[in-house]
Amino acid sequence: MKTRLWLMAGVAVAVAFAYGCKPKGAQTAISGDAASKVYVAPGQHDEFYNIVSGGFNGQMSVMGLPSGRVLKILPVFSVHPENGWGFSEETKPMLNTSHGFVPWDDLHHIAISTTNAEHDARWAFGNANNTPRIARVDLTSFKTVEIIEIPNSGGNHSSPFITENTEYVVAGTRFSVPTGNDNDRDVGIDTYKDNFRGTISFISVDKDHGDMDIAFQLEAPPFNFDLARAGKKKSHGWFFFSTYNTEMAHTLLEVNASQKDKDFIMAVNWKKAEEYIAAGKGKKVPVKYAHNKWDESTHTATSTIRTEVLSLDPRELKDIVYFIPCPKSPHGTDTDPTGEYIIGSGKLAAIIPVFSFTKMLAAIEKQDFEGNIDGMPVLKYESVLHGEVAKPGLGPLHTEFDGKGFAYTSMFVSSEIVKWNIETLEVVDRVPTYYSVGHLSIPGGPTGKPHGKYMVAYNKITKDRYLPTGPELAHSAQLYDISGDKMQLLLDFPTIGEPHYAEAFPASLIKDKQVKFYKLEENNHPHVLKGINDARVERDGNKVHIYLTSIRSNFRPDNIEGIKVGDEVYFHMTNLEQDWDVPHGLAIKGANTAELLVMPGETATLKWVPDRTGVFPFYCTDFCSALHQEMQGYLRVSPA
Ligand code: CUK
Numbered sequence: 001m002k003t004r005l006w007l008m009a010g011v012a013v014a015v016a017f018a019y020g021c022k023p024k025g026a027q028t029a030i031s032g033d034a035a036s037k038v039y040v041a042p043g044q045h046d047e048f049y050n051i052v053s054g055g056f057n058g059q060m061s062v063m064g065l066p067s068g069r070v071l072k073i074l075p076v077f078s079v080h081p082e083n084g085w086g087f088s089e090e091t092k093p094m095l096n097t098s099h100g101f102v103p104w105d106d107l108h109h110i111a112i113s114t115t116n117a118e119h120d121a122r123w124a125f126g127n128a129n130n131t132p133r134i135a136r137v138d139l140t141s142f143k144t145v146e147i148i149e150i151p152n153s154g155g156n157h158s159s160p161f162i163t164e165n166t167e168y169v170v171a172g173t174r175f176s177v178p179t180g181n182d183n184d185r186d187v188g189i190d191t192y193k194d195n196f197r198g199t200i201s202f203i204s205v206d207k208d209h210g211d212m213d214i215a216f217q218l219e220a221p222p223f224n225f226d227l228a229r230a231g232k233k234k235s236h237g238w239f240f241f242s243t244y245n246t247e248m249a250h251t252l253l254e255v256n257a258s259q260k261d262k263d264f265i266m267a268v269n270w271k272k273a274e275e276y277i278a279a280g281k282g283k284k285v286p287v288k289y290a291h292n293k294w295d296e297s298t299h300t301a302t303s304t305i306r307t308e309v310l311s312l313d314p315r316e317l318k319d320i321v322y323f324i325p326c327p328k329s330p331h332g333t334d335t336d337p338t339g340e341y342i343i344g345s346g347k348l349a350a351i352i353p354v355f356s357f358t359k360m361l362a363a364i365e366k367q368d369f370e371g372n373i374d375g376m377p378v379l380k381y382e383s384v385l386h387g388e389v390a391k392p393g394l395g396p397l398h399t400e401f402d403g404k405g406f407a408y409t410s411m412f413v414s415s416e417i418v419k420w421n422i423e424t425l426e427v428v429d430r431v432p433t434y435y436s437v438g439h440l441s442i443p444g445g446p447t448g449k450p451h452g453k454y455m456v457a458y459n460k461i462t463k464d465r466y467l468p469t470g471p472e473l474a475h476s477a478q479l480y481d482i483s484g485d486k487m488q489l490l491l492d493f494p495t496i497g498e499p500h501y502a503e504a505f506p507a508s509l510i511k512d513k514q515v516k517f518y519k520l521e522e523n524n525h526p527h528v529l530k531g532i533n534d535a536r537v538e539r540d541g542n543k544v545h546i547y548l549t550s551i552r553s554n555f556r557p558d559n560i561e562g563i564k565v566g567d568e569v570y571f572h573m574t575n576l577e578q579d580w581d582v583p584h585g586l587a588i589k590g591a592n593t594a595e596l597l598v599m600p601g602e603t604a605t606l607k608w609v610p611d612r613t614g615v616f617p618f619y620c621t622d623f624c625s626a627l628h629q630e631m632q633g634y635l636r637v638s639p640a
């Protein structure tokens with residue numbers, strides 16, 4: 001796969017010449033001026049938080065911009081031995097699904113919460129592609145606090161995209177699937193057109209607390225839904241989805257897919273859909289999905305299985321869904337900061353089509369349609385088109401905005417970024433990327449208020465950019481200065497996992513709102529200890545509960561006897577510290593689990609079933625004081 005892409009990139013170099021752009025090796029030589037622009041002096045903070053998806057590692061990483069420094073890696077759809085996430089009893093329910101415990105996924109897109117189309121940065125949302133889920137991360141604790149599974153979905157790629165006040169997070173299915181409960185799903189794959197649907201989920205987000213709930217699902221035609229953006233400002237109330245395989249083929253082996261020279265952008269009037277739901281037009285569909293929530297008071301997650309979802313059928317309600325023809329296999333669809341322009345990016349197209357929201361409304365008003373799909377109108381390309389960006393490069397994927405009237409589109413095949421004027425559609429600048437760029441990210445770029453200073457290109461191919469590390473190389477990101485007329489490459493930095501999308505926002509939004517520690521008096525964990533005198537061991541049948549305290553620089557109890565082979569041993573460890581940045585860890589020899597890393601004021605539980613007799617040392621893993629190394633103990637296991 002990578003080889004092929006590399007070849008495409010090679011072709012692209014030739015193509016780039018044809019377009020009159022000479023990729024310059026000189027771009028690799030950073031001038032002193034560029035270095036000073038990304039230099040964050042020791043002790044100084046970055047200007048922006050950058051939340052970066054981890055792709056196939058299922059995590060998010062947090063980086064500072066402009067330095068590119070990694071500040072944190074946080075588990076979302078993954079276990080994380082580093083802090084026991086997915087290993088401790090408290091966190092396991094976060095990774096529960098209707099299929100049971102699914103400790104991995106493929107996280108492509110980040111959405112940072114907004115109010116009035118501007119970042120408020122209360123939460124970061126991320127999608128699980130493989131076993132469809134949406135996660136919400138609290139940006140005061142940088143912890144995953146909620147995960148909701150998406151039923152009637154397969155390949156949850158077109159998500160999570162949010163409306164301008166974070167009213168909804170949407171999740172569009174990449175694979176159309178048979179919908180309904182498990183018993184309805186055993187159908188022939190060749191009955192695709194009749195039995196499969198391309199479901200779009202509208203997940204409501206509570207204004208105050210962020211709690212998610214599937215408000216309703218829309219049963220769209222069996223296309224593949226790739227990406228989406230909400231309308232904003234004048235187009236608030238609408239959502240736009242890119243689609244491919246509008247041939248509705250159940251196999252994409254050449255002959256079937258990409259036959260047509262246009263696919264569609266699907267425009268959804270979600271305010272209208274809301275009205276239909278309020279009027280009782282939704283029907284209840286039996287399904288099974290998990291809803292997992294973290295409770296900051298008990299420091300424990302719970303998982304609930306839900307069995308019903310409300311569904312709207314746009315085949316019956318004819319004024320919710322409209323199709324805009326868009327040249328070949330659109331990938332990204334993006335809306336500009338004013339909400340007027342909708343940009344399609346046909347991967348196999350030689351132009352970038354820009355649609356006008358005003359024209360779309362006028363065409364709907366006049367019923368200027370060229371046909372319909374199951375009764376849902378298809379608009380005429382020309383009547384919705386604002387214009388086309390001519391000869392932008394090859395393989396347009398994703399577009400971001402600087403808030404100064406310019407759009408920046410990544411060109412996967414020709415490995416470059418093209419800057420163009422949204423009104424005049426004129427290409428004003430282009431720069432090479434190393435290599436094969438995927439998403440672009442400008443701080444505030446997808447919102448109504450981009451900050452327009454920097455742009456990061458997340459590249460798919462690395463090749464020679466860093467010191468080589470065997471067959472697997474770090475993915476490469478590149479930071480550009482976009483404050484002037486010409487884009488200027490400032491910095492290369494390696495990333496964690498395979499980033500797809502990322503969103504950055506001003507650090508000032510959240511840096512003074514961070515949780516520094518948990519107050520012990522507010523800890524309602526069922527096994528919390530409020531002081532060292534409560535430390536103890538309790539046996540209940542074959543279950544042994546060790547109530548353990550940690551505080552600089554000892555564990556209590558630190559000599560534990562009376563454990564038998566085959567016992568279920570639970571270490572309930574409370575970190576009694578009440579200060580910032582003093583976690584304690586717990587590791588036990590031979591335990592087939594991860595460590596615990598417990599934050600000040602928090603309680604966490606590790607389960608271990610010893611399989612042999614002996615004396616097992618345990619110790620603190622986080623260097624917490626001068627006597628850290630002395631923070632240790634013994635546990636004795638005797639025959640059953
Ligand atoms: S996708 Cu990866 S480069 Cu999953 Cu947003 Cu376009």
Ligand code: CUA
Pocket residue numbers: 550552583584585620621622623624625628629631
């Ligand atoms: Cu506690 Cu080291």
